[in-house]
Amino acid sequence: MTNASQTKVSQRALQAAGQPISRLMGMALSNPNIISLAAGFVDNESLPTEITKEAANEVLANDNHSKVALQYGSNHGDHELRERILLHAMEMNQAATSEITSYNTKLDQVFITPGSNQLLFLLADTILDPGDIVLCASPSYFVFIGAVKNIGGQTYGVATDEQGIVPEALEAALQQLDNNGRLSKVKAIYTVPYFDNPGGTTLPAYRGKQILDIARRWSREQKIYVISDEAYRMLRYQGDDTPSIHHWDPSLEHTIVAGTFSKSFSPGIRVGWGFIPTELVGPLGDQKSNVDFGAPLLAQRIMATVLRNQQWLEHVEKLRSVYNERRNAMLQTLTANLSDVENCHWHETNGGLCVWLTLPQHIDTGMDGQFLKNAVDAGVIYVPGAYCFASEGELANHSTIRLTFGVQSAERIEQGVRILSEQIKAWQ
């Protein structure tokens, strides 16, 4: 047996936020029939079994190809996969705008990571020191907020409207930070421009350009990057695609793009990517070689094969129809039940997997509150909105909820939203 020996974990470990989702799942266990509108999982039914089997067999059929996939790969990721992803993104941007741009993005600016989350983590670790600041939408993706906190950084929330980050509010926040002598701490602006998680908003193209201009203009003491997290871009159910911020920064001087096949193909294959500025290629690569020496290659070769066989976009079409039905079910049930409730509102998202619900101020939706407990007892669970706010800047709104429509059937979504609506209306 050991002597005294108290365990001391690192400062970093103390700063690592536990995932709220695990606590919620624990709560949900009390009611086995609970309808979860909390999890960020994807629809199980439409996962691409056949396409993946075909691609895996293709990768492993030929002995030479198979041995490439089973050997160590490069820290950057598979060459063919990186090429196909970059090309696809440039084509999307070109198609979404009438302006013709010549992209100078080079292949060594493309990294493959197991999910876009790892790209966000590596990036935070590469550009942030403790005390550094990332400006972000209020509300924002809680996993990224957690990654910044893990490093000892600060997230600074900026006001949003139905079109995402308000450029004037961003400008004002930078002015405020400058006035306080903290401009040199600002390293990045984080945005989820397509169907924001959790906000559900989509940044119009002109706002993306404005945010980029603001980042450039305020890069007085050091470069301020724009991190464009495009995880949901392919999951659009309404309207036309808009060009990425990448389009106005074609060689990626200020812009970092993160993307993933987790939502638009399969999270179990777990292939994401990042496009990054040239000066970060070396440092981020070094961080990556510490974390895992390159993403698992077999999964990358399977994904490259799916793209080569043009089966990805076909699959995305199927997903769009599945999720569109669920989104409609959620929005219609909200309208039918809550449109008369004063100070209750939500954004009619045109893509992604989230709806952000704001309730009257007397309802605290938090983890330890009675409202959540009642909702769980009644048979529905959600993510308390409080998790989605930055550590400073815009104040957290504790009367908010993140709903997701990725996992449940349309019928269960209707049922869940009805139960939740009854709780809201019953709450005094």
Add this chain to the structure above:
Amino acid sequence: MTNASQTKVSQRALQAAGQPISRLMGMALSNPNIISLAAGFVDNESLPTEITKEAANEVLANDNHSKVALQYGSNHGDHELRERILLHAMEMNQAATSEITSYNTKLDQVFITPGSNQLLFLLADTILDPGDIVLCASPSYFVFIGAVKNIGGQTYGVATDEQGIVPEALEAALQQLDNNGRLSKVKAIYTVPYFDNPGGTTLPAYRGKQILDIARRWSREQKIYVISDEAYRMLRYQGDDTPSIHHWDPSLEHTIVAGTFSKSFSPGIRVGWGFIPTELVGPLGDQKSNVDFGAPLLAQRIMATVLRNQQWLEHVEKLRSVYNERRNAMLQTLTANLSDVENCHWHETNGGLCVWLTLPQHIDTGMDGQFLKNAVDAGVIYVPGAYCFASEGELANHSTIRLTFGVQSAERIEQGVRILSEQIKAWQ
């Protein structure tokens, strides 16, 4: 275009060592026929194409099973895989010793990581603050030395002999650190007990137990962990397996075990693992959820299927015969060419993939030296031993070389070692 805006990367990024292997590969490009005895890759010919194809088809054949593999998984890793890995390790330990031990290690102490490298990184990030110290063999695995440096920690080298870390030297190093008031900074002792990379030495069972006892005894101010990196354990070509340190710490109070299928099956599938003390499960899990939210699940399900079908150990037998031939080729050619050279010696490793070569002191084998340049011009490349030494403690020996026999055929190994031997004998 941007304004002034100098890029500033984080302190961490500045501390991230570039991988020496990439620089070496750059040098090797000058000679396309070069024989690389540098890379830590595995044999290409024996990669398990058929077994993997069968397992992938089994995972993807049944729609229910396939959907589990394509969906998000748990942060810890696949349940069945964790069970099989833990059971296998306990059986190995029990078989390797006459003592019967009752293992209390619980399944939630088992984490799956993409390669054991990630486990080492997560661990370093979880237990080390800047300035903290890890004691390790001199020489030690350079990737782990780099991970500690990345975090701002110090590695402290301890003298080794033909059986790995010398317990008396470890004791003396701790005494020295205590005398200097730095004992509270010592968080771990790192060892690669089976066929050390780069040393090639194997820690006898009694030494493993001694090291564990030393760690327990010196855990006065805080716990000192023993990190047992067992990446090469299955690749034994001679003698009997020895029990892991885990055997004397059956509930893992001080011991962390890292393992991987990268060397003993396939690095492209990239499944590794860690067994960790209970008090680290929460903190390390939180770090992991920041880094990737769980290793890619499809690869884990494939690996679980390979184990269930009992095809792993069968494959390991094949690998043993392949690598044994190469090891013999390397050792015999060294003996034939260098046994007469004064102050030139190496360890006759009985497993793994490395031979550690010490040359006469007037030869500097370093990256920027003439000796390496001559060797490359003559057609052979190696890893300069200087990369394998800790940041303090035992002094680095710049007249050392890490040779690997994993990639080249026996014939090419003989040829490469002959060329290198000529360089050594010609060097004045």
